[in-house]
Amino acid sequence: MSIGRMSEFKLSGSNWNTYISRFEQYFIANKIEEELKVNTLLAVVGEEMFELMIDLCNPDKPEEITYEAFFRLRKQEPGESLAQYSAALKKLAKTCQFGDSLEDHLTDQFLYGLRSDSIRQQLFTEKDLNYIKAVRIALNMEAAEKNSLMVEEAKSSSMALVAVHKVSGRGQLYSELNVSFAAANMSDDKDQAKAEKPEKPKGSFKAKLLGEVQLMTNDESRFMGESGFSNQ
Numbered sequence: 001m002s003i004g005r006m007s008e009f010k011l012s013g014s015n016w017n018t019y020i021s022r023f024e025q026y027f028i029a030n031k032i033e034e035e036l037k038v039n040t041l042l043a044v045v046g047e048e049m050f051e052l053m054i055d056l057c058n059p060d061k062p063e064e065i066t067y068e069a070f071f072r073l074r075k076q077e078p079g080e081s082l083a084q085y086s087a088a089l090k091k092l093a094k095t096c097q098f099g100d101s102l103e104d105h106l107t108d109q110f111l112y113g114l115r116s117d118s119i120r121q122q123l124f125t126e127k128d129l130n131y132i133k134a135v136r137i138a139l140n141m142e143a144a145e146k147n148s149l150m151v152e153e154a155k156s157s158s159m160a161l162v163a164v165h166k167v168s169g170r171g172q173l174y175s176e177l178n179v180s181f182a183a184a185n186m187s188d189d190k191d192q193a194k195a196e197k198p199e200k201p202k203g204s205f206k207a208k209l210l211g212e213v214q215l216m217t218n219d220e221s222r223f224m225g226e227s228g229f230s231n232q
Helices: 016-029 034-044 047-057 068-073 082-093 099-113 117-124 131-156
Strands: 160-169 172-181 205-216 220-231
Touching: 016 034, 047 068, 068 082, 068 099, 082 099, 082 131, 099 117, 099 131, 117 131
Parallel strands: 172 205
Antiparallel strands: 160 172, 205 220
16 A cells, blocks of 8 residues: 555646655655656656656657656746756756766756746857856856846835825725835935925815835834824
């Protein structure tokens, strides 16, 4: 009697890396020998994935499918760094019988599985590209993209973002005001501190303010709260 149960792999919605990790534990728990692992997987994986494996490896017979199918299906996952993706590919490649063409297979799969189109396009323009060179260039571009994003976030921190939602109920008008504010520069200029008082609105209304204010000066502080007011 086997320990545990493996379900079919669904091309839409299932995570291949998670599925294979579960299968590795299934193999260990049931003491499945190395030569039977591929056959066990093929018997359980389901029709959709079985056909895809056949197409990827193009074997003369289904039983000739090897770990190369796992390697061909490996792509960079959301949130996975290029260093992690590269290490995972190398680990999978060790189980394949690529021989002298190992580096070519690694390079091709690294390019194919990249999530960033801009990095892939840049690598396609490189001459004499090998696996080590591809990974080095990709890592440099990944670092540059992260640095650029940090600069853009720093620039946007000097802007105030306001969202107002008006809701009517029981004959009253309410406004929910969500504020995220960061002030990068503060001036002591009295002229800049002056502001005209807004004209009092006609009639009466009630407003409910829900806000989050973050001030970025020499000392960082945060205010979260709720307040209400009415004008007659």
